[in-house]
Amino acid sequence: MIDLAVVIPAYKAQYFEDTLSSLAAQTNKNFNVYIGDDYSPDNLRSIADKFSGRLNINYTRFPENIGPRNLVKQWKRCIDLVNNHEEWLWLFSDDDIADPDCVARFYTALGQNGDRFDIYRFNTVTIDGVGNIVQPNATGPKEESGEQMAYHLLRGERGNSMPDHIFSRAIYDYCGGFVETDFAQGADWATSVLFAQQKGICIIPQAKVYWRKSGVNISSVAAINEGAMIKGHLQFISWMLRHFGYLKNTPSGITYHMMVGAVIVNIRQVMIHHFKKLSFYNARILLNFYKSELGLSFYESIKQVYLIKEGTVPFIRKVSDLYVRFSSGLKSRIFKNSSAR
Structure with a gap:
């Protein structure tokens, strides 16, 4: 049974193939990919079709572009695409990259911890438009409370972005989804803090997510x-x-x-x-x-x-x-x- 859904709110074609390539390179393929095309002017489907034999992709093109006005709403409607049987959700992006063992490390951590945590996180590395490392972001301990994470996050002592989180569908539903702010500013941080309130957060130290600061995303x-x-x-x-x-x-x-x-x-x-x-x-x-x-x-x-x-x-x-x-x-x-x- 596949327990993990990788959800990609997609708009930009520039790095989309790199993103899907990193998912296709996962050593553990026990996941489904859901792509929510935010009415992109680019032909994202043609890129996704290149991976039809390597990834189990569910592709939806929305009739309206809403990301620039309300990015969190775009996240939500992409999550709504997921079938009910996947218990874990990974909201990825259309320009970031995951280490090949991210999924495998997640399942290992999940097997070790059972239901101790509602949210798991990979450490993040910031890269530029051509993939060069700009900043190896601060790493955290293997686990910490929501209060500890928020305090160190605000002080710049933790890395944190939405694509480096895997969270349970149960906590997503319990909390009513994502925290919403204009232009999604801090929405990933707030959501992470909210989801970690009850059980804290588990950091998976061995694998990393590469967050791209390319000059074309909102940040x-x-x-x-x-x-x-x-x-x-x-x-x-x-x-x-x-x-x-x-x-x-x-x-x-x-x-x-x-x-x-x-x-x-x-x-x-x-x-x-x-x-x-x-x-x-x-x-x-x-x-x-x-x-x-x-x-x-x-x-x-x-x-x-x-x-x-x-x-x-x-x-x-x-x-x-x-x-x-x-x-x-x-x-x-x-x-x-x-x-x-």
Whole structure:
């Protein structure tokens, strides 16, 4: 019996054959492939047909392209293509690559752990458009709780993307599917955290998934769609804060205060390395978010914007610098006046 469904929300032809080749090279072929063509202008079916004798492919071409507007909805309708008998779901992508032993290692881990986990993850390596390794992402322990994973993930100490996860259909149905954000910003992270809440997550260290940062996927063009994608990322951050609200009263090694600190680190890292710039308008949005969602003072909020130096427009840096200097001078004068009394 085949227990694993590999689900590919497909749109781009550029690396699609490489993706299917990596699946066809799996040492364990005990899986079905479901391809959901998001009304692509490319002839993806002709590429899929090349693997008809090597992969058990179920191909569906949707009548409408929805990925650019709602990528999470595209994920969901692709999952809906899966037959009910597969108990495990692997949401892959149309441009990433899996090591040849990924499926075999998954079944080995599943046999060793039984029903201990609802979600398994491979470590991720970031590659560029021609397959060169850009970044060997941080690896995690063999298992950890949802709180631990989220904390380290926010701090940049874990790799995480949707294609490196295999999750049970049971937890997918129980949680009501994927967490939804604009442009799917952080939706993979939030979904991983949600699915790991009850039983934690098991990392399969021996095999890797190669996540492609090619310049043509949504993550690669973040700086172009700055405003809308920042909004999506802040939706993800808000979800994380709500989700871990229980840590205020029931800390489990990771406290709510620690999680907020990790969120602050994440926003700074994402703005510097992902979006690479910050307009005055979006700086105001961040200031308001720091105050309203994280409870920071106006001064601390300005300080956080100031710390986002690399990748920001000079005007924002100058305004932040002037304000920090002014505030520091004002505080110093107030302190001196108070001491004089």
